[in-house]
Amino acid sequence: MVLEHIQQRLKSEDRYDCPWSWDSLTPELTAAQSRALVAWVLDYNENFVVRSSHLIPQCWPIHRGLAREIAATYSHWMAVFHHPTATPSDATYFYDRVLPPFQDRISRWLGPHAEKCQAGTHDAGWDxxxxxxxxxxxxxxxxxxxxxxxxxxxxxxxxxxxxxxxxxxxxxxxxxxxxxxxxxxxxxx
Structure with missing residues (x-):
């Protein structure tokens, strides 16, 4: 459902309900996007984390800035790897120019006690x-x-x-x- 929505949005001239923008999604699409993001985060953690600072912790939904960036990065990933016109150059660009800066920002989005979140002990007073x-x-x-x-x-x-x-x-x-x-x-x- 989310993949089809993203593909449709990429073809559309009217970009009001962009899948990477939580504000523009219907409740149904928001729920589908939430499930898709959980799966994507699990896959990301399993395949792309080489440093603890790059780990997306379980509490990521509480960190709304990170959740929004995950949605944007996920949407970019979907366009690069699942759009019919995607190319190997698109994939290389994603791995070279999109993924590393995203990984470097994860700890900043988690706040001053990022290491606690990444260790699985989210500090309730983090914000x-x-x-x-x-x-x-x-x-x-x-x-x-x-x-x-x-x-x-x-x-x-x-x-x-x-x-x-x-x-x-x-x-x-x-x-x-x-x-x-x-x-x-x-x-x-």
């Missing part, structure tokens, strides 16, 4: 500082905590990609980065 900033930006701790505590599909499907229209939180967006739901660099402060 305390970030969560406090998100709460101030949203001006509602309840909404933010519900989004953080929800399942991967619900959390990722309801995250904003940009500040709400008429909102004046662009300065806080820059400070919060992807934790606010805006895809930013893992190096954003």
């Amino acid at each position: 305390k500082d970030v969560a406090e900033r998100v709460n101030r930006v949203h001006d509602s701790a309840g909404d933010t905590l519900r989004a953080l505590d929800g399942g991967i599909a619900q959390s990722l499907a309801t995250t904003r990609s940009a500040p709400a229209e008429g909102s004046d939180d662009t300065a806080d967006d820059a400070a919060v980065g992807s934790s606010h739901g805006r895809l930013g660099s893992p190096d954003d402060p």
Whole structure:
């Protein structure tokens, strides 16, 4: 189902519901994408991890920036290895230019205690500082905590990609980065 959707999106001129963008998926596609990502992460960990810092831990869905990057990398992988027009050059490009930087960013997306997550002992307070900033930006701790505590599909499907229209939180967006739901660099402060 996800493969067919990605292939259809690659052929389409209207790219509103892009499979690598959680915000644009229907609930049905979000659930299918979630299952596909779990399988892809297992395969990735089995075949491409050569350093512990490259391991995607079980808690990856909680790290929403990482989950979004996994979705984008997975979609790229699907296009490279399953699209009818894919070439060996596409595969080489993926292994040379897409996969290594993705692997190098995994620990950054996991936060200051990445090694705990990668050892299977996720620190429940890993995002305390970030969560406090998100709460101030949203001006509602309840909404933010519900989004953080929800399942991967619900959390990722309801995250904003940009500040709400008429909102004046662009300065806080820059400070919060992807934790606010805006895809930013893992190096954003």
